[in-house]
Amino acid sequence: MHTRDDWPPVVDLIERVVGEDDMLPSVVAAVRTMVQEIAALPAADIAGHTRALLAAATRALAARRGPTEAELSFVEELAVTRARQGVSIEAVLAAVHVAERAIWSRARELAGSAGVAPERLLDARELYDDWAEAVRVRLITAHRATGAGQGPPSGERDAALLRRLFAGGSAAALAAAEAGLPAAAALNPAAEPAPPPWWRTVWPPRRRARAGSGRAVRFLVTLAAVAAVCAGALLLLPAGRTAFEDARDKMGKPRPVTPVGIEASAEVPRHPAVNTTDGVSNRYWGAPAPGASVTYTFREPFRLVDMIIINGASKSPEDYARQARALRVDLEVTGQDGTRHREKLTLGDKPGPQTFPLGISDVKTVRLVLRSAVDLTEGRHLALAEVEFFRRG
Structure with missing residues (x-):
């Protein structure tokens, strides 16, 4: 006697929802209506990135895993693209939230007819939330690193970050990551700052240096930094190539x-x-x-x-x-x-x-x-x- 795994119906349900003819256009329309900064972008741009994110999330749910490095590399590229387009990280996360809400609302509507029990749908949502949290952290990190985001005025941005920090939970962790704060010390302004690493005492080199003031040490640190950058580029090349090939796949008709x-x-x-x-x-x-x-x-x-x-x-x-x-x-x-x-x-x-x-x-x-x-x-x-x-x- 063969026992059926009750996970395939969950995967079938999500694939059915994502594959509905009107799902992607309705998500794109909702994003453009509800997120002003995204509305200025071409619909094809929004649709392409949304389709890729939904496909990656579906694959992760089917395999019951977190995001792969290739998926995170694509997310990183999305964050860099949006930052260079002048779209704030708040707008990027809001667009992702709109898509999530549409997908899971539709999944709840169809779960009963698809034979998916409520507890199994909840398991799928929890698994997705774990995947999505890793994706959001990478989005925020890559967007901040690009340094080209055109967010709201400084005062409004700081106030929004502060509200999210006091909200606690994953919202506070993401806000801390966005602000460049350690998550454990996000709400502890009285904490003593950690002493700077040793290399901060010799880098960057000052143009006016007295004889015997550490010129040789600074040269070695500079050399090590250049070597680290070169090594990092070599290590990241496979992931970057994977993201590039995936993008080419999506641009052409199979x-x-x-x-x-x-x-x-x-x-x-x-x-x-x-x-x-x-x-x-x-x-x-x-x-x-x-x-x-x-x-x-x-x-x-x-x-x-x-x-x-x-x-x-x-x-x-x-x-x-x-x-x-x-x-x-x-x-x-x-x-x-x-x-x-x-x-x-x-x-x-x-x-x-x-x-x-x-x-x-x-x-x-x-x-x-x-x-x-x-x-x-x-x-x-x-x-x-x-x-x-x-x-x-």
């Missing part, structure tokens, strides 16, 4: 790509693995048991932007559950140079296409392993109707 070779580890009679790429969703690959795999080989390496999977025997609701389904797929992508990328994908137990944004470069082969079978009883087998691959447009 194009389908067809594999030249398909090989399965096991097949049931009359249901070969080639059925998954024939473009007909009422024919499927039949696998006798979990652990069966199918490998797709491509003529030339490409950047895999999205993958669409149609689970079950058909996308038709009437025929979907005729055979057993896999609720999880292990993905293994092999690049041109032999490097491997592995990921676990959670499938919803529902008919129709399910899209997985991937963003993997130099793909040569893709291998899928079926896991977590459901309804696999005597006389039945696992069915996977269709797999589609999309490259950058």
Whole structure:
């Protein structure tokens, strides 16, 4: 007997809400109406960044994790962009709040019909809040570091920060981060300031220096600082490149790509693995048991932007559950140079296409392993109707 995990319905619900045709336009319209500083920006700019944030949040909820470094790098880039556009951090956070409120209000409306219990929706919201708090902290830090934010007048900004500091909780922690204060001492103005680090006593070097006043020490400190900056640039290069490639993915329209070779580890009679790429969703690959795999080989390496999977025997609701389904797929992508990328994908137990944004470069082969079978009883087998691959447009 197979026990169903009750998390996939939560993920399906969030994907359904985010994927609704009118959700993104309504969020953009609400942001432009409620946040004056954002209203001056092009609608396409707001929509692009909102879509990317929603996709990242959905992936995090599906995997039940916090933000990845690639996601935080994108958030950092958003903060820098808004700062250079003269948008204050308060306006950026307000826009994020408007989007959050719209998504979760809609999720509460649909939860009952989607079979998601209130406690599970609360679990999802708490998980999202943890993800979002890390995102907000990175937004504030990157915006402040850019130093180009055009916020409200100094007096109003200080008053707003003070109100948030006295509010306590996460609001105070974020306000302290924005003001450059240590969170533990945010409301302790009488605390003695910490002594400056040793390097502050020798940096920056003064132009007028008497002989024997530490010129050699200052030179060594300067040299060490330059070396640290160079090392930091090298360490951050992979994350920056990832964010750049993700941005290019979002700018173009994905194009389908067809594999030249398909090989399965096991097949049931009359249901070969080639059925998954024939473009007909009422024919499927039949696998006798979990652990069966199918490998797709491509003529030339490409950047895999999205993958669409149609689970079950058909996308038709009437025929979907005729055979057993896999609720999880292990993905293994092999690049041109032999490097491997592995990921676990959670499938919803529902008919129709399910899209997985991937963003993997130099793909040569893709291998899928079926896991977590459901309804696999005597006389039945696992069915996977269709797999589609999309490259950058």
